[in-house]
Every structure is written in C-alpha cells, then in structure tokens.
Amino acid sequence: MDNEQWESSEGTIHSTEKKYGELTVxxxxxxxxxxxxxxxxxxxxxxxEGQYVLIGWLEEYDRQENKERIKxxxxxxxxxIQDEEHHFFEMDIEEILNRHPQLVLIDELAHSNAPGSPRAKRYRDVEAILMAGIDVYTTINIYEVESLKDIVSKIIGMEVNETVPDKFLEHASQIRLVDSPSDEILRRFQEGKIRTISKNIDARKFFRLGNIIALREMALRYAAGQVDQQLDEYMHSNKIPGPWPVSEKVMVCVSASPFSKQLIRMARQMATSLKAEWIAVYVETPRRLPKSEQERLALSSNLQLAEELGATVRTIIGNSVAEEILELARSQNVKQIVIGKPRYSRIWEWMHGSVVNQVIRNSHEISVHIIPGQVERYNDIRHVTVSRENLKWSPYFIITASVVLLTILLRIFGLSFDLVNIALLYLFPVLFGSVRWGIGPSFYAAGIGVLAFDYFFVPPVYSLTVSDLRYLISFAVFLVVATLTASLASRLRHQLLEVRQREAITSTLYALxxxxxxVTDLSAALKSMDRQISETIGAQVAIYLPSETGELRLTEFSSGDLNWGQREPAMVIVKWVYRNGEIAGNGTHNLRDSPDLYLPLKTEDQIHGVLAVHLKNQDLVVTPDRMQLIEALTSLSAMAIARxxxxxxxxxxxLTAESERLRTALLDSISHELRTPLATIIGSVTALIDGDAVFSSNDRHELLSTIREGAMRMNRLVTNLLGMVRIESGMLRLRKHWCDLEDIVGVALTQVKDSLQNRVIRLAIDESIPPIEVDDVLLEQVLVxxxxxxxKYSPDRSEIVLSAKKNIxxxxxxIRDEGAGIPPLELGRIFSKFYRGESTRNIPGTGLGLAICKGIIEAHEGTIRATENSPKGTIITISIPLFDPPLLRNENLQEEGVKTS
Structure with a gap:
C-alpha cells in the first residue's frame, strides 16, 4: 500500500457550515x-447561482454535450494507486475534503474501489463527504440497487456484482429519474456512444429491447416508491390526516446458505411495498451450529447484508428453530414471515423434522412466504457443513474405550446383576458423550452399548442373536431412551455453553x-483497558493517543511482538481512523486488506484515540458477535478516557477559577491595605515639608510616629505576602534551635506594643515549660x-490573655480575646487564604495572617485551631510538639546504659 496516499490535513471531515450534506441521486x-x-x-x-462546485469523479465520455459541460x-x-503489477486511478477524496466545495459531482455510485483504497465502495466515500457537510450529486442505474439484484439477474441472465444498499439511498434528499425511450438507448449502443457496463456483463446480451423495457419499468416503480415514501413522511411531519397504512412487520429467516441473500432482498422489497419495518433473524441450535470457517463467514456476510439493507438483525439461541421464529414473530407483532424452501430429502425431514412445516402448522394468523432456492448453491453449503475436516475422532475412541472398560468390569463383578440394571449402566457412556461432546458421540455410545449388552449379557451370550423376542423390544426401548437422553443432555450442554459465554462477556464488560x-489516572486506565481487552478477545492490543502536539503515538500495548503496531503501514491506518472516525481493517469495509482491526476511541462529540487489535491468527475473520464485543469494549474504553x-x-x-479568585482577592486586599497607610504617610510627609516652621517638636514627633506606623503596617503586609508565597511554593525552610518560650513571647509583645492602645495583655505561662526546638523567628511571626x-477585633479597654502550658x-x-467572636460555622474557615468573616468586612486586613500562621505551625508538625471563648470572644490554640533537649537526652541515654549493664 502506498503510505503517502492517505496523508492529509487534520480535521478534514469537520464541517464549517452544516453537519451533513444533501445527497441527490x-x-x-x-x-x-x-x-x-x-x-x-x-x-x-x-x-x-454562486455555489462552489467541483467534479470529484466523472467517467470519460465521447459525447460532445458532456465535454462542453465539463469544461x-x-x-x-x-x-x-499502484502496486508492483497494476496501477489504478481513483477519486481523490482527501483533496475533495481539503477543498471543501459546496457541491461535488461523483459519477458511478456503485463503483468498487481498487485494492489498497481506504474504503471498499465508492458510496462509502460519498458518505464521508456528506458527513463533512458537502452536498453530492451522483448517478446510479436501477440494476445497481442491492434489493433488486436477484430480479435483475433473472431478467438479464447475468449477475451484477457492483451494488449500493437501499439503506444508503434512503438518505437521499432527492432521487431524480432520468429516462429515455428504449429505441433511443439501443440506437446509442449501436452507435458506440455507451461505454461497457461491467466486466462480467456482456453488453450485447444486456442491450436487448426486452431487458431495457423491464429495467425502465423497474426504475419508474422505484422512483415512484421513493416519491410515495417522501409524501408519507411529509404528511406525517406536518400532521396532515390521511388514510395511513396499518403498521406491519416482515421477518426473514437467515442461515449460512448463500440462498439467504436472495431471501433478504425479497424481504426488503416486501417491507418496502408494505411500508413496514423488517427483521432478519438467525436461530442457533445445537444441531445447526456453523461447523466451519467458511460457513461462519457466509453467515456473517448474510447478516451484514441484512443490516446494510436496513433490517433489524436478531440472533437467537434455542433448541427449536420453528418455535424460536414464531415466538419472536408474535412478540414483535410480525405479520409476514419469509423463509426458504428446504432441499432436504423426505427421509431426512422424517428423521429430523421440517422447520418450514412446523412454522406453517403453528403460524396461525401469521402469513408465511416460502421461497424456492437454488439447488447447486444449497448443496455446496451442505457439503461444507458435513466436511470431514470438521469431524473429530477422539470422542469416539474415548467412548469405545469406556464401553469396553464397563463391559470388562460387568463381566468380572456384575454377573449377579439383573439385565435391567446392566442395561441402565450402559446409559452412562451415552450421558457422558452427550454432555461432553454432543449428539453424535452420544448416539454412537447408544449403538455400541446395545451391541455390547446383547453380545455379552443377553442369552445366548457371545452371540448377537436372542433367545427371546421380547429382548428386541427391550433393545428398542433402550435405544429410544438413550436417544432421548442424549438429545436432552446435548441441548442442556449447548445451553450451558451459551450461558457461560454470555456470562463471560457480561463479566468482562462489568469488570472493565x-x-x-x-481509576482516575489515565495511565492506569490504559493499562486496565489493554489487559482486559487482550485477555478477553485473545489478541494483542495497542492504544494510540494524541500527544500535546496533536501527533498520534503508541501509548499502551500488550506484551508480545510490537513491530506490527509501529510499522509505517499500521501508523498510516491509525492516522486514517483517527482522522475519519471510522472503523477499518479486518472484517470491515475500510482498508480491509489489513489483517488487523482498528477502532476509533470515539464518544458522541470527540475522537480520543485509536484502539488496534492484532489477531494472533492472521487468517481469522472477525465474526459479528466478536465484533460486537470488541466494539462494546472500545466504547467503554472511550467513555473512560473521556471521563x-x-x-x-x-x-x-x-484551579484557574481559584487562581483568578485569589488574584482578585489579593489585589483588592493589597489595594485596600496599602491605600490607608500610604495616604497617612503622604499626608504626614506633606505636612512636614510644607509646614516645618509651624509644627512644634511634639507635633513633628506625632507625625513621624504616624509615618512609622504606616510603614510598619505596610511592612507587615509585605512580610505576610512573602510568607504566603514561601509556604505556597514549598520554599519555607525551618531553622530550628532550642529556645525559651518566654523569650519568644517577649519579642512578640514588643512588636505589638504600639498597637495595644488601651488594651491589656495578661501573661500566664507555666514555669515548668522546658525549652522548645522551633524556628524562633517564624514562631514570633505567628504570635504577632x-x-x-x-x-484588631477586640473592643477598647478589653483584656487579652496569652497563656501556655505543657500537655504530655x-x-x-x-490566646484569648473578648471580641465579638466568630460564628461556629466559620471557625474552620478563618485559616483559609483571603477569608474574612462577614461581620469584619469594615476592619482593615488581607485575610493572610492566620493562613500564614497555619502554614508555619504545620511546618513545625503542630496544629492551630479556633474555638469560642466564654462568655464572649475567641480562643486561638497553638500546639507544638515537645522534644527532649540534647543535655537531658544524653543523661537519659546514660541512665539507660547503667541499667542495662
């Protein structure tokens, strides 16, 4: 694959004007x-009209009128697009998305893109363009509509390979019918003005009068049906009363047979004509399990076709196909059932039962439409189902050995047993085979059990003949009982396996x-995703997330070979998936040549990354059930990453809002706190300068004292700000040494002496307090x-009590004051930065002082708290850890040494 062909600028699918373009067909x-x-x-x-129009892709034509319009x-x-042997030209979708026209013209909607293209079909390219908000004009022939494929094949006698699903065409805003007389079309073909239709279609056989007339009629009917549907939608949306058709549902029964595709298309046509919803159902039973990879692929392809054509796909697990079909039909109010006519022989149907007959017999009010199939295709799938490569011989050897062992034991120890008891013992291998391996080995166990019982225990022994004809009845009863037991046990085993499988899936989704x-950490979440997904699906997983620069990088991966996830082709696909938001790789329509699977980690409005799944078996195709599980796990992972x-x-x-709030509070506090002292200082200095001869020495001393108080107030503000910065940045470093608490208190009292005015500070420090190991400068700042x-918050002539004591x-x-106190709800908040109580808004302050105190005390491994003082005021309690001084510590160590010696 050309690694450069999918490189394009980011955000190409994001529309600048509208979310989804309009499609005109x-x-x-x-x-x-x-x-x-x-x-x-x-x-x-x-x-x-002024629109920006581009031609995205147009087939080459010799018609002059077309050439004039193209100019x-x-x-x-x-x-x-080229490889070693071939080269192809395809539409440059990346260039269309980059140029982002208002309208783009794309010819041949049903075209299949060349190998190596990102998408398998051109209509998927058109879908990506529509998602980018670009309108599209495109062309299609009636025989390229998927639901009409079988009818067209019968008309023209050839099969059409390139088709477009009806579900895609339903999204068209307009379908414009272009018609010409049949004779005119044939004349243009004979004149060589019509290009070759398709590689597998013979143009001479195709362009016949009968074929053209039939195709024109189909085109007219299809266009009329679309117009009728648009009319119904318009009347519904505008609440226009009318004779609305009764809502019905159509159900089609799907299997791994290639004939199911024809059934699906017919069901689609029936649902369209009835204006009804339709359901495609596959019933899985113990006897009808896909037994080969080819059959599983065929089933997956059939279910995918039904989904593309607009059906609701249902997979049901049960014991009876007919019962499950009818039960679903009644629960969903289905009135029409489409089922294929079987090609089994009468003997096979007599032995196993006919699903069609059971459905018809028990359908009652439901109409059943039986469609005959093609014998050769049906035989092909039957051959695949019973192929010898799927047959395992080990269960039969084990059952044979168990019957032989049981017979030997009974010949040695069970000769005294009744024949009835011996016959019952031979049921054990039957039960074991049915539970362990299924219906085939259990029937084998019943058969050889009857032979062993007859040969070794029924008289005459060592002979397959019987002396009494009643023993033949016993043999028949034994076989019937063994068969019924084996069938019931096999069904139970199948249901048990299904329950375990569903439980495992549910447990996986729940665990993830x-x-x-x-988890709240992205790295831990990615590891959990990787481990859970890789263990569940048995494959290697890689998760790609965008870096800060927007470039995708391999962020998490499973253990094993990582070369597959780091190679250039893989990275190209990863970028494509991330850019387009579509699944790609194995089992998908996009970049399907890749053996790996790539899924976008996408939520509703954003793509967070890409999940890559590397299958250990590169030839294994991802089945629908497996794909649903992978998509569910991917969706959970995407939601976790988004969360x-x-x-x-x-x-x-x-943090941004908090920083903004703190910045605003800081600026308000600083401007308020600086304004008053600055105004005082400026006023005092101005008075001294202008009226120096007028003022007495006492007046000058008072003015200078005022200037000093203002400067000290500003100094405290700056000190608090610097202290807060040191605490917040983690740069606060303690310089501890042994200090006397009374000395620290004395220094603090000296600093606040000028602020006391008529207030009194009373000391009550316990004399037994030993030296403390603190940073005396910072502790002084706390006390100040x-x-x-x-x-500040105490009334004039009140008392402030500073006491200290040793407590363990x-x-x-x-520190007790007699102020107004703090409301109980605000006691825990006064140590927050810039916090000030509602009742103290008129008192100057920044709200940083107590926050700094808390940071300093916590740096000393202590605590600070506020409580109510009785009868009024507040108590601030500071607790500092107490350690033994070095001298006392050495004496204690010496005493312990003497006691030890």
Missing part, C-alpha cells in the same frame, strides 16, 4: 439514458466498567499575627 434504467448529462446540467445551474466546471485530478469507574479527560479539564478549570488579630508531649499556647 440521478437514477436511470441503464447506461446511455443521460444521467451524467442531467447531473452536469444541474451542477452548472448551481454554479451560476465549465473545475475538476479534481484522480489519485494514482468497574475498573474504568474506579478522565473531563476530570482533568475540570481540575484545570477549577495572632495577637494583632486579637487586638506538646506545648499548648492559648
């Missing part, structure tokens, strides 16, 4: 009716969901801040 009966010319003419009108419109050059809910990213973004937003707060291993310092 030009429909014709066949090539040569003038679809391309009609499309070009409509595009030229749009260009004249009027800008054209995008096709992209070359619980783990993703618990963690949202949490991280919420934290950033919260707390005392200043007490002074801590020194407790209490």
């Amino acid at each position: 030009f429909l014709g009966a066949s090539s040569g009716v003038g679809k391309t010319y009609a499309m070009l003419e409509a595009a030229c009108i749009k260009q004249k 009027e419109l800008p054209n995008i050059k096709p992209r070359l 969901s619980r783990q993703m809910t618990a 963690i990213k949202l949490q991280e973004e919420a934290k950033v937003v919260h 801040n707390v005392l200043n707060n007490a002074i 291993n801590v020194i407790e310092i209490f």
